[in-house]
Amino acid sequence: MSAPTELLNVQIDGVWYQFKKGTRVIEACAQAGKFIPHYCYHPKLSSPGNCRMCLIEMGMPKTGPDRKPELGADGKPVISWIPRPQISCAQDITEGMGVRTDSSLVRECRHGVMEFLLINHPLDCPICDQAGECHLQEYSVEYGTAGSRFLEEKVKKPKRVELGPRVTLDDERCILCSRCIRFMKEIAHDDVLGFASRGSHTYLTAHPGKRLDSNYSLNTVDICPVGALTSTDFRFKMRVWFLKETKSICTSCATGCNTIVGSRENVIYRQTPRENDAVNSAWMCDYGRLNIHYVNSPDRLKFPQVREAQGLANVSWKTALAKAGEELKQFQRNSVAVVASAKMTNEELWLTKKLIDSLGTVYHDVVPRAGQADQLLMSADRNPNTLGAQLFGITSEYPGSKLREMTEKIASGEIRAVVALGEDLTQIGLAESDLKKLTALIVVGILPNETTRNASVLLPACAFSEKRGTMINIKGRLQRLNHATLAPGEARDDWEIIRDLLQQLTGSNGIYLIDDVFKEIAETIPEMTGLSFGRIGDHGVQLVEESEDAQPVAMTV
């Protein structure tokens, strides 16, 4: 925001408002509280103006013979109305413009447009996954006519088309708004979609031999106003009106895209992006979006276990924690190592730090996960909270730098006990035989792996959707995870487990709520002073100034 923006006067439904120059008419109306139905218009995309749903009546100030606007009795310009309706999405406001959003002409236009859009629509809402969040449904209730006058045969178009590995297309439902085409072209920069043929036979397609396989393809499903593009993963799984929507963040990489987790009866069915211009605009990648199904895996660890002669046996939490405490107390300062995870929340990391301090060990680090960053959202760091781990001193500036030393000492038998928090030790270069050498291996995890199978005490924890907490993304933004589903079996929140482990070592510590942990953090860490879960809000709080080398986020409007 450099120079003060010029304000323009616009009359909307008889009332004069002021808007910034450059506002589109449809946005001005929205700001004035007048909703204008639209299909092709999307605030983050260009406006082709092809759906005709946003037609309004528009007028320009009447100019007198002196080339100046005529003023009415109220001192405002007199508006001369354009006889034909205009689209409101592709035009910027001008000084003295008049808009009628609810005149009889406008209503008639909407009626007409809805009738045309539905002429070739298959009306298969009962099987359509979009039903319940479909603009065609909503507007036909609000602006459409109940019956159709169209008696002729409907145009047949391809159905059940696999546009790509993750997107299924039903061309009969398509209303040719071109949002998906524009998204792929303008945001994903992978121009594979287009309209073929013409007239009422026009259909959406990818070029033969090309597939919609971009890592951002599922965003087209989100922005599709009707049920033409559907997610193959979510297809026919659950009706959207059953989904409980929980605001959360994606934990698949360090970007921390804001999401909405859709779950029903403890099963997560989908994850969709939530608009946050400071992080992910309105998009997210397919990888993060679909990386949710492990939460509902039948293999999830459900009961605390301890190693007995025959192998791991289910025990009560009390017994398991007591055993863990007993084992940890046996070992000297540096014969214990703590392998934490940068997938943990700040609260868990904070308690982990306290656990490390009370154990007195210098061997602690997180496991780095590096991947390829793309030019859009995905960051090279695939751990969602590396910054948190650094902030609380679990790891150094170079995450994972201590791991080599630790693995060597474990292999040589110098380190005899390991606390593995959410990480598989075989991933840091330890063989199963090395794990067997350990006297004590306390594992907190959610899915079985080599490490959990060799644990001496196994404590089942929660997946990202089952806990509350905060994380710091790569750009230093503190964001909140929210509780969407319940953990399976007796699995417990990670922070509770770590707190209980800590209690085994130091006795009662007066922490009963996750809010207590956050309060403690906020009191200690200067960057977080004065913050609370409530203050973080749905869109997060910027903790540190955005650094230069952080991933830029695609912000094309």
Next chain:
Amino acid sequence: MAYTISRPKLNFAEKVYLPAIITGLGITIRHFINIVTGKTKVTMQYPEEKWDKKLPPYYRGAPTLVKDEYGRERCVACQLCEFICPPRAITIHAGEIPEKDRWRKVEKFPKEFEIDMIRCIYCGLCEEVCPEQAIFLRKDYAITGLTRQEMVHNKEKLYELGGVMTGLVYKWNDKK
């Protein structure tokens, strides 16, 4: 703001209650005498008397699923009945009709369709909400079972009870 409700002033007869009590006793004894002398109509004596023959066409018995004249299951698993069901008796798991199937154009079908008859309140909202005319309340009303499991009607049972319903709207006819 609080305000005072003025209570009616009672006269002596009302204060001693007795006239009211006697009137009340008169009313109750009249009902008693009427039923003893057979003047009062009472409810139908169920196991001996049954209404089966006189059930009206709109009678709401057990909800069932129906097939059409081509043997197609009409339900497309839209789950509106599951949504509308006040006691949440209905559970549906949807599936996709394979490409090779005769009815592939319908695309979606219920892999599992269960109605918990212990929960069902026979309100008929499922029938009313069904956009495919697939679920109907038939005239079975004495739904019994020895176990809870038995009282959960699965898809097979629902089709067995529902049978075939012809002459309904056949909207998938002209779909590709």
Next chain:
Amino acid sequence: MIITIVVSLAKAIGLIFLIILPMVSYTVYAERRVSAMIQDRIGPNRVGIPLTLFGFPKDIPFYGLVQPIADAVKLLLKEDFTPAHVNKLYYWLAPACAMAPSMMALAVIPFGSQLWGEPMVVANVDVGVLWVFAVSSLGVYGIVLAGWSSNSKYPFLGGIRSSSQMISYELSLALSVIPIFMVCGTLNLPDIVKYQIDHGWLISPIWIKGISLFPPGINFQEIWRSIDILKIILWIPLFISFIVFVISMFAETNRLPFDLPEAETELVGGYHTEYSSMKFALFFLGEYAAMIAGAAVIVTLFFGAWHVPFLPTTLHNPYTVWGVLLGLIHITAFFVKVALLLFFFIWVRWTLPRFRYDQLMRLGWYFFIEIALVNVFIVAIILPFVPK
């Protein structure tokens, strides 16, 4: 001596097990049927002889008369659950306390004239009425103990309500019958019955003597003499006594409209909230037994007990068939009167709503005690002028 004991035992056992207990069960049945009929329903009409159990095609419904037996079997077979937080001794004692007093009260009631020369009263006690009051007011202990020992808030409230209610109404109950003793000059119940046979039931203002069916005949002189203006004046306070006594009896037996200790809608069943199975049944039956005892007392005091007008009270030789028959007719007459009163009790229950607690207290302490007290003085003033 032994014969006296045997005969007394036979009378007691015969009365309780052959008459009262079945009557209690069938009062429950009557309660359900009558309430149903008042509410335009049918009530339990299904439990009969379960012939289908033995392979027959159909049961005999028998108007549901076997229902009480089914109920009893059900209650006996139910799990007898004692909550952990109760005071065990009193918790177990309370149901017995609820049932026993009403049975004991019946001991002094003359429920018939005589059979084979033996007077039909278990114990002919001179202070019969006092015995009745003394014993029946013990019934409150059952309720109070149950309420207290259950160690739970609703039973506790029920117990408290019951004890204060009992105190309030015991007074008017006792005061209201004093005019009867003044008129009859005795506390002995058979003597009071005898007085009524001679001078007319106390409920009746005039007593037509001189008409006899055995042997048939009308003695006009006798009829003329039985109409006496002073006796009619005396009847007014006696009728007031009757009203107060009956209403107090409702309160004493915890019947609607005075069933505040139970008050399902407010106290979840009151004092017996924590009880189940046969212990609950004992409370339940105790309540009906109290009702029967109360009705028996009312019948004895105001309705001439076993007396049937126009029938001879005794024959020269009570050992003949006719003598025994007359004895049985008298017993039947007594219980028919009791049954009619029970019907009245039920009828009232399904007509009137429950009183509010303060209304109940107000009625007891502000009106009934005063009325009963004034009544005693009125009778005392009138009585000297009435010819013996």
Next chain:
Amino acid sequence: MEIPAELEARIDQEITHFPISKRSAALPLLHLIQEHFGYLEDEAIEWIAQKLGLQPINILELVTFYPMLRREPAGKHHIRVCRTLSCAMAGSYELLDTFCKHARIDRQHNGHGAHSLKSEDGKYSIEFVECLASCGFGPVCMIDDDFYESVTQEEVPQLLEKYQ
């Protein structure tokens, strides 16, 4: 698909006609290639897209939009039947049916969009076109580059006979 050097030279020359946006050269290029090969195979579409720095889908949109651009080779002889109003009223629909019958063209094969229809032996292909500018003498048709007016159904076998 082999683009002869001579054709490529013409194409390069054509592109220079559109100095501001190469994209505008797409239609002339499509015409050139269809002229040369008789139709536009997918490979050609991709070649043009690459040539103009576009995505194949952008070219495909054009190809499917314009009825004169073909994605399948036409028959040896291509029949065009006018279906604009005056010809339609004079019986051009029936004429097309008759052509199909005699040329053994299966009309059921028609998919969506405006594809021309081809006989089994590949000898004839047929399509409806809009006005051929002889409205006074309908129905009219064109076979290859020859123009026929007032075609009756009886003449159809003879006409087909001419084009073997």
